[in-house]
Amino acid sequence: MAFSVLSSSSLLYLPLKPRNFILPIRCSSPQSISTQSKSTQFDLKTYWTTLIAEIDQKLDEAIPVKYPEQIYHAMRYSVLAKGAKRSPPVMCVASCELFGADRLAAFPTACALEMVHAASLIHDDLPCMDDDPSRRGQPSNHTIYGVDMAILAGDALFPLGFRHIVSNTPSNLVPEPRVLRVITEIARAVGSTGMAAGQFLDLEGGPNFVEFAQEKKFGEMGECSAVCGALLAGAEEDEIERLRRYGRAVGVLYQLVDDILEEKSKSKNGGVVEKKKGKSYVEVFGVEKAMEVAEELRAKAKLELDGFEKYGESTLPLYSFVDYAADRGFKIGDSSS
Amino acid sequence: MAFSVLSSSSLLYLPLKPRNFILPIRCSSPQSISTQSKSTQFDLKTYWTTLIAEIDQKLDEAIPVKYPEQIYHAMRYSVLAKGAKRSPPVMCVASCELFGADRLAAFPTACALEMVHAASLIHDDLPCMDDDPSRRGQPSNHTIYGVDMAILAGDALFPLGFRHIVSNTPSNLVPEPRVLRVITEIARAVGSTGMAAGQFLDLEGGPNFVEFAQEKKFGEMGECSAVCGALLAGAEEDEIERLRRYGRAVGVLYQLVDDILEEKSKSKNGGVVEKKKGKSYVEVFGVEKAMEVAEELRAKAKLELDGFEKYGESTLPLYSFVDYAADRGFKIGDSSS
Numbered sequence: 322m323a324f325s326v327l328s329s330s331s332l333l334y335l336p337l338k339p340r341n342f343i344l345p346i347r348c349s350s351p352q353s354i355s356t357q358s359k360s361t362q363f364d365l366k367t368y369w370t371t372l373i374a375e376i377d378q379k380l381d382e383a384i385p386v387k388y389p390e391q392i393y394h395a396m397r398y399s400v401l402a403k404g405a406k407r408s409p410p411v412m413c414v415a416s417c418e419l420f421g422a423d424r425l426a427a428f429p430t431a432c433a434l435e436m437v438h439a440a441s442l443i444h445d446d447l448p449c450m451d452d453d454p455s456r457r458g459q460p461s462n463h464t465i466y467g468v469d470m471a472i473l474a475g476d477a478l479f480p481l482g483f484r485h486i487v488s489n490t491p492s493n494l495v496p497e498p499r500v501l502r503v504i505t506e507i508a509r510a511v512g513s514t515g516m517a518a519g520q521f522l523d524l525e526g527g528p529n530f531v532e533f534a535q536e537k538k539f540g541e542m543g544e545c546s547a548v549c550g551a552l553l554a555g556a557e558e559d560e561i562e563r564l565r566r567y568g569r570a571v572g573v574l575y576q577l578v579d580d581i582l583e584e585k586s587k588s589k590n591g592g593v594v595e596k597k598k599g600k601s602y603v604e605v606f607g608v609e610k611a612m613e614v615a616e617e618l619r620a621k622a623k624l625e626l627d628g629f630e631k632y633g634e635s636t637l638p639l640y641s642f643v644d645y646a647a648d649r650g651f652k653i654g655d656s657s658s
Numbered sequence: 659m660a661f662s663v664l665s666s667s668s669l670l671y672l673p674l675k676p677r678n679f680i681l682p683i684r685c686s687s688p689q690s691i692s693t694q695s696k697s698t699q700f701d702l703k704t705y706w707t708t709l710i711a712e713i714d715q716k717l718d719e720a721i722p723v724k725y726p727e728q729i730y731h732a733m734r735y736s737v738l739a740k741g742a743k744r745s746p747p748v749m750c751v752a753s754c755e756l757f758g759a760d761r762l763a764a765f766p767t768a769c770a771l772e773m774v775h776a777a778s779l780i781h782d783d784l785p786c787m788d789d790d791p792s793r794r795g796q797p798s799n800h801t802i803y804g805v806d807m808a809i810l811a812g813d814a815l816f817p818l819g820f821r822h823i824v825s826n827t828p829s830n831l832v833p834e835p836r837v838l839r840v841i842t843e844i845a846r847a848v849g850s851t852g853m854a855a856g857q858f859l860d861l862e863g864g865p866n867f868v869e870f871a872q873e874k875k876f877g878e879m880g881e882c883s884a885v886c887g888a889l890l891a892g893a894e895e896d897e898i899e900r901l902r903r904y905g906r907a908v909g910v911l912y913q914l915v916d917d918i919l920e921e922k923s924k925s926k927n928g929g930v931v932e933k934k935k936g937k938s939y940v941e942v943f944g945v946e947k948a949m950e951v952a953e954e955l956r957a958k959a960k961l962e963l964d965g966f967e968k969y970g971e972s973t974l975p976l977y978s979f980v981d982y983a984a985d986r987g988f989k990i991g992d993s994s995s
Contacts, residue, residue, distance in 0.1 A: 387850075387851070388855075389855055389858055389859055389862075391858065392850050392854060392855060392858050393850060396850065441813075444809055444810075444813060447806075447809065449804075449805045449806040449809065450806055450809070467786075468786040469784075469786040469787055469861055470858065472781055472784065472786065472787070472809065473781075473854045473857055473858050475813070476778075476781060476812070476816070476848070476849075476854045477849045477850035477854040477855075479813070479816050479817065479849075480816065480844070480845035480846075480848045480849035481845065481849050481850065483820055483841055483842075483845045484841075484842050484845035484846060484849065487838045487839075487841055487842045487845075488842060497834040497835055497838055498834055500838060501824045501834060501837060501838065502824075504820055504821075504824055504841060505820075505821050505824045505825060507817070508817035508818065508820045508821035508824075509817075509821060511813070511817045512813075512814045512816075512817035512818050512821065513724075513729050513730060513733065513814035513818065514724070517729060517810045517813045517814040518725075518726055518729060518814075520810055521726055521728065521729050521807065521810050522726055524806055525726075
């Protein structure tokens, strides 16, 4: 049984410290690493480190610089950013491997998820949107390349993602109907039924929109990443739907914790950094309520995974991902951290 | 023989005046209609009128308004614009029908081409790009909905196009591998290898870039539209490549004539309307040179079609499309018009 190998509580602090996976400024503290469960034979640290290194390399290969070079530089700047956490691709690969499928089946889609995710972030950061001059501790794309080029880099990354999937998914591992479903899934997640709607509602702002915006802007990417992995592996429909709910919960949880951390950081520094438009869930409902919701999301995500008990240790990466999303730099429920 | 049915010269003035197909302000003059060839039994006028009405209806159905409504209104505003000429979708359907395939096989892709084309135009019109406050005689998308919403409407239309193809292409008419190739083709045409690169080079401007920009910004859409129709119909590889060259020539020709008409209109009015950045081929090389190139493109496109002689009258719509692209409101070679 997967869950008996590594209990829920022992997963609270996992040794997740691979390159790019945890923001340096929000890195797990040493004591969190020391609480690693001794009971598992599954080496999670190696699993994540290896996987992220492979994804980084494949992303690098996926966007070679061609003429006109500048647009490729702008695309690569955001996709290959050092601070990128690779959450969508790792969730996609981990979901695929849950069902015993070869990760080679998932890599092209994993890379595509990172591309469309980066495209979405580039456009979200624009002055007319969230007006963020920086992203992951680096100047945002338009700060370096200008607003026009940032728009074009995003416009180029979206289709490159789709093309990358079709051109690179190994046909001996993934039948064409599955590839088509993956494309539909990503298109649904990034468009007016997903992230674009989320960004619009985020711009509108206010209590009436914030929950929907969170679901759409952040839940969709998690949902889509988990579902794509399952689709590529040929999972059953009920398993795909289970991972859909898991991925959505983790996606929203991830962002909620980001917002909580930001709010705490602001409080400590006495500074106030207002977004140009819209408000985060934390700004609307407060840290306490957000932490409650985060715990609910953690429980919800794990409950979904419990349904995959028959897959044994293959579930561990997905369990650990929940706690990674929840526990970056502090334990949810401990308001003193 | 297709070409004997309706000779090249008789095609110079075709009765193409269906709704939306010709810009009202650049409509064919009455005398151009009167020169219609009497020799053909193929009713081109009915062909185009019926086809465009079908495309309009399918586009209307393809973008139902959902929550949040405003993003769908913005998407529909540009896609369903009254002045839209539907060139990409009609070329796709005509190419598909060239090979005897059912137009139902092509409609979802035809609609997707119009969606991604509209998305590209919305972004091209933005203040940081070409800064066009109007499009097809109407206020451009950002003029009505704001820059943020215009960016999101474009971001939503690109993936909707891909999703529409996968979800709506009839599987009994088009096998999955063809659908995948269509997706790759469109993704190639709109991305950094195609229109996004063209827009970047257009922003750069100058003689060193203008030809490449024309090819990428306008040729790609024509090429992609023609190729997709052929792919959906299951054409042979050499036929696909022939239509690729045809489509690219027509795409560039179409825009070149647009630019010639604009330049002539400017000269007549004594007005100068400068683009914010970049220059058109006509602005860089002059009307005379542009008209020479336009005639070369017309000849090149028709030469490619001559290779499809065995398909008889099915070639007529594609021949007529070349002349429609070339002869809107004036005859190339007649500088007095």
